[in-house]
Amino acid sequence: MAACWLTVSLIGGDTVGAKGGSPSKAVTAEETKPPEPFGTDGTITLTDVGADLEDGEPCSGTGGYSDIDFGAQVNITDAVGTLVATSSLGLGEKTEAGCAFAFTVDEIYPGSKFYTVEVSHRGGLTQTETELRAGGLEFTLGD
Known part of the structure; x- marks a missing residue:
């Protein structure tokens, strides 16, 4: 008898809970699929840099802005700081x-x-999910 119940359970037959509850609902892959990730883009502009350069020339942060340069990290955290x-x-x-x-x-x-x-x-700037999804974020540093 136990082998018969095991066979029915393994092939997806409805089961009744141990306390006589209703049949369990099968969970589909669609219901357990995690939400799809999204991306964003933007620019950060240093207003006090590059006065002696022509538009389109490469530039980088200098002086107090030397940390703003190619490869500087961009972090996104959620509402709880993760x-x-x-x-x-x-x-x-x-x-x-x-x-x-x-x-x-x-x-x-x-x-x-x-x-x-x-x-x-x-320091971070707060954005909603809608704002991030829209992209085109624009940040400015300098006077």
Whole structure:
């Protein structure tokens, strides 16, 4: 008799809970699938850098902004402060506004009330999931 019950259980037959409850509901792969991650992109611009350069020329942070340069870390944390994604700055390029560094961050998992984006150690800026999904974030450092 035990072998018969085991066979029915293994082939997906309905079972009744030990206390006589209702048949258990099968959980589908769709219900257990984690939410799809998303990405964002943006730029951080140093306004006090590159005055002597032509637009489009490479540039980098200097003086008090020397930490803002190619490869500087971009961190995204969730509402409870857990690091959820990282990336780094691309090459700096002189623009009319200063020295701009682009970044792209992938693999951000949805579901947090808000996210904080921080470049280097410069303090984070809070964004909603909708704002991150839209991309085109623009941050500025300098006077």
